[in-house]
Amino acid sequence: MTMTPPAPVGLLAELTHRCPLGCPYCSNPLALEGREGELATGEWKRVFSEAAALGVLQVHLSGGEPLSRRDLTEIVRHCASLGLYTNLITSGIGMNASLVKALAEAGLDHVQLSIQDADAASADKIAGYAGAFAKKQEVAALVTAEGFPLTVNAVIHRANAARAGAMLDLAVALGARRVEIAHVQYYGWAVANRGQLMPDRAAAAAAVAEVEQKKRELAGIIVVDHVIPDYHARLPKACMGGWGRRTLNITPTGKGLPCHAAETLKHLTFWNVRDASLSDIWYQSPGFNAYRGTAWMNETCRSCERRDIDHGGCRCQALALAGDAAATDPVCHKSPDHARLADILAAETQTEPAPYHYRRVAARGSA
Amino acid sequence: MTGALQATSRPRLPRGVRLKHDKVRGEWLLLAPERVIKTNGVARAVLERCTGELTLRDIIAGLVRDFEAPEARIEADVRALLMSLAEKRLLDF
Numbered sequence: 001m002t003m004t005p006p007a008p009v010g011l012l013a014e015l016t017h018r019c020p021l022g023c024p025y026c027s028n029p030l031a032l033e034g035r036e037g038e039l040a041t042g043e044w045k046r047v048f049s050e051a052a053a054l055g056v057l058q059v060h061l062s063g064g065e066p067l068s069r070r071d072l073t074e075i076v077r078h079c080a081s082l083g084l085y086t087n088l089i090t091s092g093i094g095m096n097a098s099l100v101k102a103l104a105e106a107g108l109d110h111v112q113l114s115i116q117d118a119d120a121a122s123a124d125k126i127a128g129y130a131g132a133f134a135k136k137q138e139v140a141a142l143v144t145a146e147g148f149p150l151t152v153n154a155v156i157h158r159a160n161a162a163r164a165g166a167m168l169d170l171a172v173a174l175g176a177r178r179v180e181i182a183h184v185q186y187y188g189w190a191v192a193n194r195g196q197l198m199p200d201r202a203a204a205a206a207a208v209a210e211v212e213q214k215k216r217e218l219a220g221i222i223v224v225d226h227v228i229p230d231y232h233a234r235l236p237k238a239c240m241g242g243w244g245r246r247t248l249n250i251t252p253t254g255k256g257l258p259c260h261a262a263e264t265l266k267h268l269t270f271w272n273v274r275d276a277s278l279s280d281i282w283y284q285s286p287g288f289n290a291y292r293g294t295a296w297m298n299e300t301c302r303s304c305e306r307r308d309i310d311h312g313g314c315r316c317q318a319l320a321l322a323g324d325a326a327a328t329d330p331v332c333h334k335s336p337d338h339a340r341l342a343d344i345l346a347a348e349t350q351t352e353p354a355p356y357h358y359r360r361v362a363a364r365g366s367a
Numbered sequence: 368m369t370g371a372l373q374a375t376s377r378p379r380l381p382r383g384v385r386l387k388h389d390k391v392r393g394e395w396l397l398l399a400p401e402r403v404i405k406t407n408g409v410a411r412a413v414l415e416r417c418t419g420e421l422t423l424r425d426i427i428a429g430l431v432r433d434f435e436a437p438e439a440r441i442e443a444d445v446r447a448l449l450m451s452l453a454e455k456r457l458l459d460f
Contacts, residue, residue: 057398109382110383112400149381151400177381
């Protein structure tokens, strides 16, 4: 690295890993961080102050379930006072009328609400939480009545792929102006549930086609941001817009990561906001500098005309599937490991799925 | 979006979409859900007028005065900008 990286645009704050839902595709790591180690209110405030000074424009208050933090309103008020655009990413569980009002008064800009399916029974089964579907309808009504702009987040997988279009209709009915509909990305808990989640090639293709068709039909009514399935693609995604180029992630206990899955890269060291400034984490820490630029790339990526477009794809996926974090993302057709994806796809989709391995805190059952 | 943009429409940035001067980068940006959009001087001048009080006709007239540019050209630019934002649900009128 010789060039100075640009200032970060976004910060994903995993305020807690505590969550009442058990979604089997959760992007949190398998080793969930417990409440006892979470950053205190004052520590988070310092992180956001440093973020604003560093050039962060948008903060995404996420988790786990951020509503599990009793200081959420205080954190939002602090972020708003710094001029940060504040986005709440929530399951809705824990929201009520007075909290919606308090968050509005504190200056929250935008709400993202997850849904699990368009069918209530299936949605509650996927979430591992009875009544979740009904609760989300209530929360969407509260949020839109308060005047918040609402985005609905939906994840497509084996159990709901046939209702991808119905989930878009549900997002419209819930009053969303925008919907993010993404096929499962296989990180964290989704890897542990890959066979349960992965649709076969025909089901995935049908879901992609249906979403693209409805996206055109719903133009001007709702914006559809569609993420297609990785394992069926020929070109890798520009993961995170490039390693350490646009955003950073702070875990509940304060680790600064280039993405939420980066801790799977065990050979890297990530600094903690308790020991280092956010500026040092962004500009100086070896974890952030590991895959910036092109010097780390192998010849396939370095000589590729797309190297500044997709930055070699995803480092975590390269490690998970090719055994080398600096390898070409196997999603790329140029990767020598590309054929493995078809093998995995075939192996994972030819049998009846096992029961979900729900996302839960392993010890002490404190979720 | 509610049909075509009329001369009497009153465009406004909805809640959750706002202009911000970014001191770190020295630019004016439009912040929106999961988006950050760079604005040039003309776009900023248009968006600052999208308060829901002025009609499209008022906005164009003001810009013609301030930028001393032909009305037809200003109108075309303003309509193109506003429609592209409305299609992304970043503008109401």
